[in-house]
Amino acid sequence: MLSLDINKYSQRLVAHIQPLPPNVEVGLILCVTTLIVTIPTVVVYRLYFHPLAEVPGRKIHAITGFLTQWKSHVTGTWLREAAQLHRQYGPIVRIGPNHIAVDGSIGWPQVYGHQPGKAEFSKYPNFIFPGDGMSLIGAQKDDHRREPIDIVTWANLTTVDIIGDLTFSESFGGLKSGGYHPWVQNFFDGIRGEGMMRLMDRYLLLKPFILAIGYRHIRESIESAEMSMEKAKARVALGEQPFEGRRDFMTYMLRRGKDGVTAMSETELLVNSSIVIGAGSETTATALSGAFFYIGTHPQVYSYLVDEIRGAFTDASDIALKSTAQVQYLHACIEETLSIYPPAAETPPRVCPGATIGGKYIPKGTVVTVYQWATFRNPSNFADPNSFRPERWLPKTHALYDEKYAGDNRAVFKPFSYGARDCIGKNLAYAELRVILSHILFKFDFELKPGQSDWHEKQTSLLVWDKDPLNITLKLRQDEVSIS
Structure with missing residues (x-):
């Protein structure tokens, strides 16, 4: 064992100090x-x-918010810890000197909703990135080879191509090429860098340290932003209608009012167009990947779902937005996927105007976050919250309805945020999930490649989930139906 001579150590310290002016x-x-x-x-x-001294929580979180921010923005392990804190301390937990986490059972309407006559909880600035205030059907080659394919990649390629066409009237060409467009690749590579920059904004003294360990990620984030701007500028240059009779999301962003001024400034257009691409593709792709994982790891669920989809349609041409909305077990599987694996891993916080939440007064200026993951995994809100149970979302008239889940607090289920803050792309996301899953499960049988049972458990979350490949095998169904 090493010993320390205090006197010698003190003398050496004094010797270093004495020569100073x-x-x-x-x-x-x-x-x-x-x-x-x-x-x-x-x-x-x-x-x-x-x-906030009376708000329960760990003392270290009351002293400093650095650990919370580090786990949220760098290691991606905070969500699971937040869920455990709610189970330990209750619906309101202190997670920083001036930051609390609130369970959705009391937080959704109060924090994110609109209440007439009461001050709103304002948006917390720079949460997504500094300055954010303005802000698998075509894989024939792999299918026919019957070799494993990474459904995560194909889900991303599909949703990015769709949202690219809807936003810019131009597909990114991912499904055709089988690979990511450079802009899309940079977007994914830069997510960790955004977290690093948020951390630097909050802890300026640690900036040299954060730059040293995160320079590559920060550079990728900056490159992603630059490419986003160039892509958006090219679309803005085409005007409201890029082609005769064609409208896209940018059409409405560029539309001028009676005063001749566009609804958004040029800077707002550039910032928001890139957000639309990222948010409109990544979250849907995550939900789609999660659906394949959970359906694939639950054989009984897979069997029920395939039977219901193939019983609902006699031809692939029957599969459409409206028709798939009537497939109840499909809807239940999607809802359960969004519950057990919420794609928007972390909900943007709000700043309290001074209000009572759950019977406790929260002072003005307090940062408040409602974590979807923690809310949906709370046994006070849902029976078997850590298990994949689609039947909890079925109507009582369905043959697979289970009375066990009648007491679930469905009011807290807000996978797309809440109220006026609700995701504007929610209906598009549901439509994509229904149609893509229906087409694939109508045409193909699938199974997960062995050794992937911990695919979700080992993921970290940095605004979005950091996903490993999810390899599945697809083969054409064998019964005699029209699947063209």
């Missing part, structure tokens, strides 16, 4: 004294005298 020595002593006095004072204040 008197003014530097005095300054150093003042700085050290200030730190010695300030740090304990801040700690005591935050633990015992801060307005």
